[in-house]
Amino acid sequence: xxxxxxxxxxxxxxxxxxxxxxxxxxxxxxxxxxxxxxxxxxxxxxxxxxxxxxxxxxxxxxxxxxxxxxxxxxxxxxxxxxxxxxxxxxxxxxxxxxxxxxxxxxxxxxxxxxxxxxxxxxxxxxxxxxxxxxxxxxxxxxxxxxxxxxxxxxxxxxxxxxxxxxxxxxxxxxxxxxxxxx
Numbered sequence: 001x002x003x004x005x006x007x008x009x010x011x012x013x014x015x016x017x018x019x020x021x022x023x024x025x026x027x028x029x030x031x032x033x034x035x036x037x038x039x040x041x042x043x044x045x046x047x048x049x050x051x052x053x054x055x056x057x058x059x060x061x062x063x064x065x066x067x068x069x070x071x072x073x074x075x076x077x078x079x080x081x082x083x084x085x086x087x088x089x090x091x092x093x094x095x096x097x098x099x100x101x102x103x104x105x106x107x108x109x110x111x112x113x114x115x116x117x118x119x120x121x122x123x124x125x126x127x128x129x130x131x132x133x134x135x136x137x138x139x140x141x142x143x144x145x146x147x148x149x150x151x152x153x154x155x156x157x158x159x160x161x162x163x164x165x166x167x168x169x170x171x172x173x174x175x176x177x178x179x180x181x182x
Contacts, residue, residue: 137170
């Protein structure tokens with residue numbers, strides 16, 4: 001999964017875990033949530049090219065739910081995300097559309113030391129289109145990531161891909177740079 005997707009998913013997981021771990025230990029109800037995220041700015045050294053600094057916008061809409069599961073009644077989450085990222089340089093635009101990403105806990109383990117280890121499934125597709133609407137690249141993938149979360153500090157301690165991407169894995173940077181004539 002490209003790094004920008006992992007950053008968004010890690011932020012999502014951190015927020016969800018903070019909310020989950022603040023819930024009462026005996027909670028039996030399913031908690032539903034939704035949130036929107038927006039960011040814009042200028043990137044530096046984009047796709048590893050010195051001094052290439054396109055502007056960008058990112059919008060993300062997420063809906064999901066939390067549930068208790070298992071003998072220890074640990075909290076698991078299930079989230080659906082729609083994200084659109086647009087990069088503009090020298091009057092040319094490319095848009096990364098992720099119409100339906102699923103992020104869901106496969107396993108949650110209480111480590112007994114104030115941390116939990118969460119194995120997460122991230123799956124969905126991503127399409128990169130040019131300003132003319134033509135497809136430049138695509139990714140249809142499934143990734144498993146393992147996150148160790150400090151429940152006291154409310155922070156991700158570590159994050160590691162434990163099962164690499166499956167499916168189509170086009171190089172988005174290569175496609176963008178070619179589209180921009182670089």
